[in-house]
Amino acid sequence: MSDETEKLSSDDLYKNMPKMLFSDAVRFFEQVTEGSACPACKASKWKIPNREDNPRLCFFRPAGLARASENQYNLEIECEICGFVRLHRASPIIRWTLTNASPELIAEFHKK
Numbered sequence: 001m002s003d004e005t006e007k008l009s010s011d012d013l014y015k016n017m018p019k020m021l022f023s024d025a026v027r028f029f030e031q032v033t034e035g036s037a038c039p040a041c042k043a044s045k046w047k048i049p050n051r052e053d054n055p056r057l058c059f060f061r062p063a064g065l066a067r068a069s070e071n072q073y074n075l076e077i078e079c080e081i082c083g084f085v086r087l088h089r090a091s092p093i094i095r096w097t098l099t100n101a102s103p104e105l106i107a108e109f110h111k112k
C-alpha cells in the first residue's frame with residue numbers, strides 16, 4: 001500500500017466518523033457512568049481516545065454493522081492502569097450529548 005492510499009483511507013475514515021466533542025464524552029462518562037470501576041483492576045481512571053486530525057473530537061471506530069442503514073461506531077475507552085478496553089456504542093452517547101447540552105453551549109446561547 002502506498003503512502004497516498006493510506007492517506008486517502010484515513011481521510012475517508014474521518015470523513016464518515018460522527019463528530020462529538022471530547023469534552024462531551026467526559027461529561028457523559030462523569031454523569032452517566034460515574035465512578036464505574038475497571039472489571040480487571042478495579043481502578044476508575046479511563047482514557048477517552050481523541051482524533052489525531054482534530055484532538056477536540058472523539059475517535060470512534062467503525063463497528064462493522066449498520067442499523068436502519070446507519071453505520072454504527074464504537075467508542076473504546078481504556079483503563080489507565082491496566083489497559084483493559086471497554087466498548088460503548090457511539091449512538092446512545094451522541095444522543096445523550098444532544099439532549100444534555102453542555103454548560104458552555106448554554107452560556108453561548110444566552111449571550112445572543
Ligand SMILES: [Zn+2]
Nearest residue numbers: 038041079082
Ligand atoms: Zn484496569
